Amino acid sequence: MSADAWTSVVTVVTLVSALSLAAWLWLLLARGFFWRTDVRLPAREEPDDWPSVCVVVPARDEAAVLPASLPSLLAQDYPGRAEVFLIDDGSTDGTGGLACELARRHEGLPLTVASPGEPPAGWTGKLWAVRHGIGLARAREPEYLLLTDADIAHAPDSLRALVSAAGTGGFDVVSQMARLRVESVWERLVVPAFVYFFAQLYPFRWIGGGRAGSGRGRATRTAAAAGGCVLLRADAAERARIPDAIRHAVIDDVALARAVKGTGGRVWLGLADRVDSVRPYPRLHDLWRMVSRSAYAQLRHNPLVLAGTVLGLALVYLVPPAAVLVGAATGQGTTAALGAAAWLVMAGTYLPMLRYYRQPLWLAPLLPFTAFLYLLMTVDSAVQHYRGRGAAWKGRTYARPDAVPEEGRAG
Template identity: 70%
Template sequence: MSAVAWIAVVSLSAWVWLLLGQGFFWRTDQRLPDRDEPVRWPSVAVVVPARNEAAVLPASLPSLLAQEYPGDAEVVLVDDCSDDGTGELARALSVRCGGLPLTVVTPGEPEPGWTGKLWALRHGIALARRWKPDFLLLTDADIAHEPDSLYELVRAAGPVSGAGGEGDFDLVSQMARLRVTSTWERLVVPAFVYFFGQLYPFRWVNRRGTRTAAAAGGCVLLRTRAAERAGVPESIRQAVIDDVSLARAVQRSGGRIWLGLADRVDSVRPYPGLRELWRMVSRSAYAQLRHSPLLLAATVAGLLLVYVVPPAAFVTGLTTGDAAAAWAGGAAWVVMAGTYMPMLGYYRQSLWLAPLLPFTAFLYLLMTVDSAVQHHLGRGAAWKGRTYARPEAAPEP
């Protein structure tokens, strides 16, 4: 066989392994566990870090204030030095919409060694702990919740005591359904969740005794006792990938975590163009690789082998008459597209987008390289006017 055919066979072998041996990451059936209602509904403090979020608050904050929850619940919005009137708008929405009590606090600029979001969470959690809530719901300012979202999250977590029985969780996180409206959102967003699930298979995260830990930062229900035991957010204060860092900290301290896809929790933040999506991915991609040039090189090589080789080998085989290359490349491409279809279905997108996954993967490769370039230029992870030139990656277990 030709060299192209051998490379295509290696790529096909990788896809067979991914299909069967990577925790069935491509399936989309990990949803909130169905549990009985607790005898006593625990108290919950909802903490919302917000920096310059006036554009999305009218679509998200009222959904939190309107939660139909049988127990005691309050909302703390941490206005992280916004200059667009985020705090004032939040207070006005509370007066207009009613519902759960709202407190708005402003902690000031982060101290050295803290990322902005974790600094805001530190102050929100500190204020919430004065009320001694049983749970903390950490949710982003661009996340809209259906009225029963908090009810279902607490029910899924299990008894307040967290006695350690089957199905009791210290952290329950849902990957909010991201907005998919523009052409670029349709092309890039479902793949973002697909790649996340490939890196952190939800089944592995949810398995008792696992070493795989991850969470989705937009919606995290956390037992207060587990947060104290894990020392968060202080123990992860420099993490750019704060959700994965949080999950690892809880897991290391003996807590059990659960992660799945959401049906009734949605992001309302628009990403209308490639530029916005590029910024979303590139700001933390190199941190995920622990700022390692070797890991970057391995990642680039892996993305090329797994995602780019199949269509390239298929086309090369057809044009040169190399049947083995065309067969192996085509088969790998079919398996790849087949694993992507469930995620497209979850996002209610056309399955005809599945064969375009190699193009999207190549875009992610470029975003990752750009993330490394920005880091070495000293610009690091930039987000909402703040730059973390040398941020730490999520701590390893």
């Protein structure tokens, strides 16, 4: 490469690194302070009369995690009327029988185990199970529904804290992002970044910003929930036609929050202190499948959005370390300084999430590597989609919504 050509390359890298730094300054100051981890259950007062709650747990082949999660639900210290409905979604590992056995061994809330059969066209298995559970729960006329996954363990006061927060704040949805397991090397590297990226997409402070259509700004239009722990007011579920209105959604928690907010409901989402996922992801392959199964669905199966996402990830996460290397190799201090500044802001915004997950802070500078893994997972998600294997989970593969036959979309 000639000297002039190399100079042009360095100039381009310098300009792109300046753009990356500008992007990071915008993310730092204008993206709802997404990087802060102090959004926890809001201030709450316990009611004089506790509302009734039905807990719905969709479960498919969850025998490995159920002993660590279901007893925590049955042991909820809740002053009002509450019961648990575990909906066995076609398990082949004895999930339903194990749930009954755990209920016999552990005193606490009453448990009903039922099975809805195979989902019809246009439904994901989880939402078909949720529909069956909500249908059974409605016979008890609960004021609230707690939708929680089979791998989520709750502290004994979890339900009363959720209900108190919903009642005090007037929220129709109160959702906590369960603390995921971080024990293996890959979990430590990937899991905190997963929550960090989610918060960057859906800043928690924007989600609880008021009723949709209230004129209180962009915050009111941001909606998301964390599917592992969603307390939903029963009448809000009826207004939003949950889960029928979102029956095809692979990313069902975000779809649920949007549906509720779209009908004028209030949604709150934050990080959990005592709600934990017990599901292990010990290998990179396990984490890869967790992300890639829904990444392209998050991008609405749109190739242009995919291309923009790849370019955006490269600009924000990969350019800073590349600029440092190019600047150091060529003696261009400006290039290296711009890249180092962007990398420093990036690492600094990641520190609170590492502290939340009780991980060593030296992992922060490795975020570009983790982001590169997520970029590859996202591209792989699209590749699998076009090969007909997209959105595959536990033996089922789901078509994108516009591929669902009309009879599967009735209602």
